[in-house]
Amino acid sequence: METLSHSAEDYLEAILVLSLEKGKARVKEVADHLGVKKPSVVAAVKALVDKGLVHHEYYGYLELTPKGMAIAQAVYHRHQTLFRFLYRILGVEVQTAERDACNIEHYISPNTLERLVKFVEFVESFPNKERDPKWLSHFKKYAETGEPPPCVGGERGGEKVKTLDQLKVGEKAVVRAVKGDPSLKKRILVMGLVPGTELEVEKVAPLGDPVDFKLKGFHLSLRKEEAKLVEVEVE
Amino acid sequence: MRDSEVVIALAGNPNSGKTTVFNALTGARQKVGNWPGVTVERKEGKAKLGDTEVTVVDLPGIYSLTANSIDERIARDFLLKERPLLVAVVLDASNLERNLYLPLQLMELGVSRLVLVCNMMDQARTKGLEIDTGGLSQALGVPIVPTVANKGIGIERLKSVLAMEIARREPPPPCPLKYSESVEEAINELEEAIKRDKAFSQMYPTRWLAIKLLEGDQEYLGRLGEGNPSGGEILARLTTLRDKLESEIRYDLETALVERRYGYLKGLVSRFAKRKWDWAERLSVSDKIDRVITNRFLGIPIFLVLMWITFKLTFNVGGPIADLIDGVFGYLGEHVAALIASAHGPAWLASLVSDGIIGGVGSVLVFFPNIFILFLAIAVLEDSGYMARGAFVMDRFMHAIGLHGKSFIPMVLGFGCNIPGIMATRTMENEKDRILTILVNPLMSCSARLPVYILFAGALFAHHQGTIIFSLYMLGVVLAIILARVFKSLFFKGEPAPLVMELPPYRLPTWKGVFLLAWQRSAIFIKKAGTIIFAAVVLVWFLAHLPTGVPYASQQTFIGRLGTILAPIMKPAGFGFWQAAVALFFGVLAKEVVVGTLGTLYHTQEEKLGAVIAQHFTPLTAYAFMVMTLIYIPCIASIGIIKRETNSWKWTGFAVGYSLVLGWVLSVLVYQGGRLLGLG
Incomplete structure (x- = not known):
C-alpha cells in the first residue's frame, strides 16, 4: 500500500x-x-x-x-x-x-x-457479549474508584483459591498451580493437572480418602495428601 | 541388518489397549520373561509384516518419559537407550489429550520414528467423538492408524504402515511443538553450551537435553554433575536462563513447559476430535457403574464379596484339581516305585524317584491349578478396570497400616496360599510397597496350616476348637499389621508412595486376553520357582534318608540328628523333643506336612494321632506349637517365590530369618507367659 x-x-x-x-x-x-x-x-x-x-x-x-x-x-x-x-x-x-x-x-x-x-x-x-469479562470489569471499577482488584488478597470476585483436598463432591474448579517436591509435582503435572485445566470432584472413597477427580475426560484419584499440593480456583 | 533384528517397541498409557494391540500383532508367538534384574514382565513377540518378520516388544504402560516406578523406568530406559527404529504408540481414542502426551514427548526426544495407533475407535464413536485421524496425522507429521484391536479392525492396515515406516529408514520428523519465543531462545542458548560438552551431548539429542534441564529434571541434572568438567558451565548458564524466564512467565518453568505441551495438545484435539453431541452432560456407563461399585456404603462390601469370590474360586475350583494332580502323582510314584522294585532296583532308588523326584515335582505342580485360577480371576479384575477401584476403596485402611491400597488383595489371598498372594503383588507399582507386602504376606495364615491347627486344637481344646483356630488367624493379621509398620519405619523410611492413580473406564475383558495373561503369569511360576522348590525337596529327601541303612525319617537320619540338635532350642517353648523339631523341619516343605511327619515319627495313623498328641503335649505347649507353626518360616515354595519376586537373596533371607526369630520368641512367650499365669 x-x-x-x-x-x-x-x-x-x-x-x-x-x-x-x-x-x-x-x-x-x-x-x-x-x-x-x-x-x-x-x-x-x-x-x-x-x-x-x-x-x-x-x-x-x-x-x-x-x-x-x-x-x-x-x-x-x-x-x-x-x-x-x-x-x-x-x-x-x-x-x-x-x-x-x-x-x-x-x-x-x-x-x-x-x-x-x-x-x-x-x-x-x-x-458472553453482553457482559465484560471479569478482569475487565475489575479494571473499570479500578479506573473509576481506585479500588484494587479483589484477587490480590488471594480471593477473587466470586472465585476462591483453595487446594484440591478442600473441594466437595460435585464441585468444579480450575487448576492454578501444583506444588510439592519436584518428582511428585512432575507426576501430577504430566497426568494433565496443568494450570487452566478444569476438573470436577467425582467421588470420595468410602473411608474418606482418596478422592477421585474427573478431568480431560478421564478419572484420576489422589490421596488428600497429594490433592493438597494442587491449588485451584473455584467459581 | 537382518530384518528379524528390527525391533518395534509398543508403548502407550496404561489401559490404552496396548496389550490387545500386541496380541493382535503377534498372535500367540510371544515370549514372556522378565526384564533383567527386576520382576517386571517383559513381553516380546514376532510379527509378520508382509515378507519381513520383526520383533515387537510390549513395554509397560507409561504416561510420560519421567519414570516413577520400576515398570515406568524400564519402558523409559528402553525408549531412551535402546532407541528402537520404530515406536508404535497406542492411544485410547476417547482420551486423546492425555494419551498424546507420551508421543509428543517421544517426538521431542526425536530418536525413533513413530506410528500412532488410535485404538478403541468404536468406543470413542459411541461417546460421540468424531476423530479426524488424517488431519491429526498431518498436523503431527506422523502416521496414525485407527484401530479396534479387540475386534481385529485396522490391524492389517497397521501392519502395512509399520512395514512402510521400517522401509523408510529415515530420521524421525521434527517435533511440531514450539515453545514461546523466549523459551525457544533459552533452549537454543542452552543447546550451544551443551554441545561444547562432548560427553553430555552424546547422551541424547541436545534439544531434548536442553528442555529436560530447563524443566529441572533431577535425572538429567544428576548426570550433569557426574564428572563433567564443563558441567559447571552448563549449570551456570541454566541457572541464569531459568531465573530470567521464570521472572517473565507466571509459573515456574517446569509447570510452564508441561502446560505448553498440554496447551498444544488441547488445541490439536479440539481441532481434530469433534464431539457430535455432548456426552459430558450424560453420565457415561462407566460412571454409572462406579456410582455403585465405589459407593460410600456399598464400596467396601462389594470389594469384600469380590475378594471372597476370588478366594472361593481359587481354592474351591482349584482345590479338587489340585487333589487330582496330587492323586496322579501319588499313583505315579507308587507305580514307579513298584516298577523299580520289580526290576530288582535298589530300594533307595525307588524311594528317590517316587518320594523325591515324582513327589517333589508333584509338590510344585499341585499349586498350579490354584495359581492359574487365581491369575485368571486377577486378570478379569485387572482387564475390567476393577483392580484400580479395589485400591481406591481400600487405600485409606491399608495406608494407615503402612501399606498401599493395592496390598490388600495379596494379603487376602495369603489366607488361601501365600504363593499366589505373593505373586499378586505384581500389580503394585511401587517397589518398596511391594517388598513390604511380600515380607509380611507369610503371616497370613494359609490353608496349609489349618490341618495342623485342627489336629492340635481338636486334641487339646476340644470345646474351644473354633475360638483357638480363629485366635491364630487373628494373631497372624495383627502381627502382619505391626510388622508392616515396623519394617516400614526400619527399611522403607521416608515419604509413603504417593497415590496418583487413574481409574480406567470399565471394559468387558476378552477371554483370549484374560487366558493369555493368566497362562503367561502362571507359567513363570512353574518354570522358575519350580527349579528352586524342586531342588529343595530333593535335598530334604536325601537328609531324611541318609546315612544308608537307617529307617526313613528316624532319629538316626541326618534330619533326625538335626532334630535332636534343634530340640533343645525349642525347650523354652515347651516342646523340646526331637519329633517336634523334625516335624517343624519337614513343615518347611509345606506346613501340612507337620501332621504327616508327626504321624510317621509317632508310628501311628492319622486318625489316632490326636490321642497320641494329647499325651505328648499340654494345652499350653500345643498352643505354643501352633503359634510356631503359624509364624516360624515360609514354606519352601513361598521362599522360592519370595526370592523370585523380590529378586534378592537378602530379602529372602530376611523373610526366613525374621519369621524364625519371631516364631521362636512368640512361642516361648506363650509358654513361659502361660506358665507364669499358672496355665502350665
Missing part, C-alpha cells in the same frame, strides 16, 4: 463512511464531515483522482476506485479498532475516544496496531 499523507487517508475514510451511511458522498458532505472548507476538499480530491483512488463524477458524486476502497477500508478498520479499544475497553467517553482514535491512527506503527487489533478481538471473543 502506498503511503499517503494523513489527510489523504482521512478523505478516503470520510468518503467510505459517507457512502456507507448515505449511499453517496459529495464534496460538500465530505467538507461537513471533516469540518474543513469546500475548496480544500476539492484540492484534496483532485490529488486522489490523480492517484487513481477516487472517481469524481461530473455531478459531484465521489466514488472510491477498488484501490481507493482497499485503503479506505484498512484505515476505517484501524480507526474502528482504536475507537473500540479506547471506548469499550479503556472506558474513555465517546467523543474523546472518537477524536483520539483519529489522532492515534496516523502515528501508530503497523506492529503495535496489529497487536492492538488482536487484543480487541481477544477481549471481544468472550462468549
